[in-house]
Amino acid sequence: MASQGNSGSDLEFEAELFKAADKLRGNLEPSEYKHVALGLIFLKYISEAFELHRKKLLQEEYADPEDAEEYLAANVFWVPPEARWDNLQANAKRPKITFVDVNTGKEREGDIGSLIDNAMDSIERANASVLKDVLPKEYGRPQLDKTMLGELIDLFSTVGMHGAGKNSRDLLGRAYEYFISQFAGAEGRRGGEFFTPRSVVQTIVEMLEPHNGRVYDPCCGSGGMFVQSERFIESHQGRRSDIAIYGQERNHTTWKLCKMNLAVRGIDADIKWNNEGSFLNDAFPQLKFDYAMANPPFNISEWWQPQLEGDVRWQFGQPPAGNANFAWLQHIIHHLAPRGTAGVVLANGSMSSQQSGESDIRKDMIEKDVVDCMVALPGQLFYSTQIPACLWFLARDKSANGHRHRKGEFLFIDARNLGYMVDRTRREFSEDDIAKITDAYHRWRAKPEAGLGDYQDVPGFCRSATLEEVRKHGHVLTPGRYIEGIEAEDDGILFADRLAGLVERLESHFAESAALQNKISETLAKIA
Template identity: 85%
Template sequence: MASQNNSGSDLGFEAELFKAADKLRGNLEPSEYKHVALGLIFLKYISEAFEHHRAKLLQEEFADPEDPEEYLASNVFWVPQEARWENLQANAKRPQITFIDVATGRERVGDIGNLIDNAMDSIERANASVLKDVLPKEYGRPQLDKTMLGELIDLFSNVGMHSADGKSRDLLGRAYEYFISQFAGAEGRRGGEFFTPRSVVQTIVEMLEPHNGRVYDPACGSGGMFVQSERFVENHQGRRSDIAIYGQERNHTTWKLCKMNLAVRGIDADIRWNNEGSFLNDAFPTLKFDYAMANPPFNISDWWQPQLEGDVRWKYGTPPAGNANFAWLQHIIHHLAPRGTAGVVLANGSMSSQQSGEGEIRKAMIEGDVVDCMVALPGQLFYSTQIPACLWFLARDKSANGHRDRRGEVLFIDARNLGHMVDRTRREFSESDIATITDTYHRWRAKPEAGFGEYEDIPGFCASETLDEIRKHGHVLTPGRYVGAEDAEDDGVPIAERFSALTATLEDQFSESDRLTALIRKKLAMVRDDV
């Protein structure tokens, strides 16, 4: 195996990944090179885990290091000879390579890109129950510089992803987070990734505390919510088997990424893909979940189809065709178990909008007593959008799960002043910020004997309000209205976008004015000529 020269305890690992990004940057769009690098990292990771386990089996008297079952029993992927990293590294700089094509069983001549594709195909076939149709197999395409691919293999050969005893250091998880987060910033909204920063996911998970039961995300992206849920269970001395994970994703490339992300962590999950998405083709129509966590795409306007009219999920009102925010909320509520809870990231406009019946749906949800807590987030938390965001926490039964009875009340938290800038454009919550938010919620929600202490309103930060008080505010849920710092209403549209739209409208009006002026002049000239 290659030397393991990176301890993973500092930024050295991320620095190596950045070198990889630089090598790819000149050849591909950001939305592509992320997947090229992640596929290779996945290959390196599972090959390294395989070699560590193989070395262990070689020391055991009755073990067979060539038996795939020996690896699968220990939650290690079986890696066939042709797919092992040492084979790729040995051939990384060769312009022509002769190998056996696993799809045909015949000898073939190709390049390093073809060899990588063959390795991916081989691993999928050997681990079909988990990886069928998941791994990327586009390394042989002409657009990829094969010299650059060879250099990437050399680069990743020097990045060790396991400690000396063979235990994972979760470097692959760090790699996924690094690439997705960094490239979400580089790609902007064009990238198609609605990446949720780790600190926001951690806040949701620490609020909901998914100790056991079913966990669901209807727009799961690369699986960040699930990874944090597993970490929560482990950090609280629980067992991974205590939670069952379900997700749906309509972007096929992102679905593959999610499957790889969860597979290398040994997380068993039922992640479904279809290109219609959760509204038109609900993958789990009859299942109910104990926890739901989601960061669905904000304010999407092209989601409605006629067959959704009268859908059973629209218990609180039919969502407007021009905005799916309240469709996501009602879809999630529909899927909650009788004592289920949910945390959802949405645009700020969802808290106050009165357009197209949204105010009436929000009112019905409040009167139905399913809104548990609202958290206003600071700006600049997200990589892929500058739209101000908030967190909705929902509960089917606000007297359940051993908590104090909070029926008829909603907790409002204004966290806009929390967080710190990590660079010129992006803010993050610290562990202390997350604890400030989550401890406030648990003091409000839990019974006194749970040990969180007594809840008290904090002017400017948090307030517990009754439904009567919320009615006085027209069922608007903006925390600033209740905690003592009046908030300007926000329809969720960024100022730059609003200004651009107004400018375009003004230009259209100027053009129409010019057209009418010309027409009037023409008519006047015709009248003058007749005279």
């Protein structure tokens, strides 16, 4: 598995751990089991980090290893005695357990599930500023197999045996991230709503190179963009404190996943939740960001509300009520600092759509020179959709932030032939694929003194085009229109890509029709 592209780290440890944990799932649905497994990994992680720091404090003459302030000062979660992993492990196989309920302060009898819930409550109380209302607390419900919970605790107890100190905690962080990706695959379309494939995120991060400043994601899912940004900083010998992270998420369950994911990695971030979302309730209305990265839901049709009429964010034109693609782009551009850059995943249709005023918005964005680079992606990269996707790279000033003077120029990259199949249904980019894409962009963008060498067009892969050329193509941004050596249809979209998009839209219409039929039937039944 690691030899095919190696898009991150060898996955033998994570894959084996997930395989063992998945065997314990029984009849539990992946969407439900996800919170069971991830919550326990989180508990194991913070408990292990706590124990490591506790050992250090025990060796210090004046330190108190039971003082919560000692841990908070070191940016380590305080884990009360009843919530520590060794307590859970010691009781994992006991059918009846007597413990003190942290909510009432009284003793009560329960099982391992109720003990875990009590531990979660205890940790939230002790670290309320970061974890309030974040952790899952449904382990005590009768439907959950307590034998399975005990076996999961035993399984995750072995993780620390694979390394010592910081390395052990890194393994737990890797395991958490891998579990998220596997649950996304198991849940299919629903899973893709909270998870962007790692190789896609890595491509965006490597293109933007967020060395310092504010990083923003208006629909942050489980936080993958932020994790990769931190990795980028570390891999280039930077400091985590050089970037500040901001995000917003509409789905409360996904928001919890994000908060836990970032906590597992030790990432400090301001992640807001509200059920209205970034359009109706912008969590950071006055902030501007140096980098924005987003994978918004494709082609969402039910987003418009009358109060969005004439919104200050629609500086290139009011987006159509039936599709939010250009609302996302304009929301992100609105939040960019004067030298800010952004990478956004969107459906291919955004590059060429002529419907509902979208072409006028795209034209204005091009004429005002905020579009920097377009990347056509291969199919089957995402869990949530088979619609072919693309990457929009935006820049408020194409002569700043590391750019040579590229005003009135656009880079087009066709990456549809890159990647490898990880299974029968999904593709990933390899490290070499990501390097090929990012190197072309950096050579095109970088000033001569950066020493990256001159940019050159590559037939069948990339080409730099002028504003005049884009005008001649009716302000369509499909790379196939500009790159030589590509057999494409008139609009630059290959037939296979077009067919996949049509099939998915048809399935969506069928689903809407079925939902409407059910609603009508329910209404008629009430009348009868």
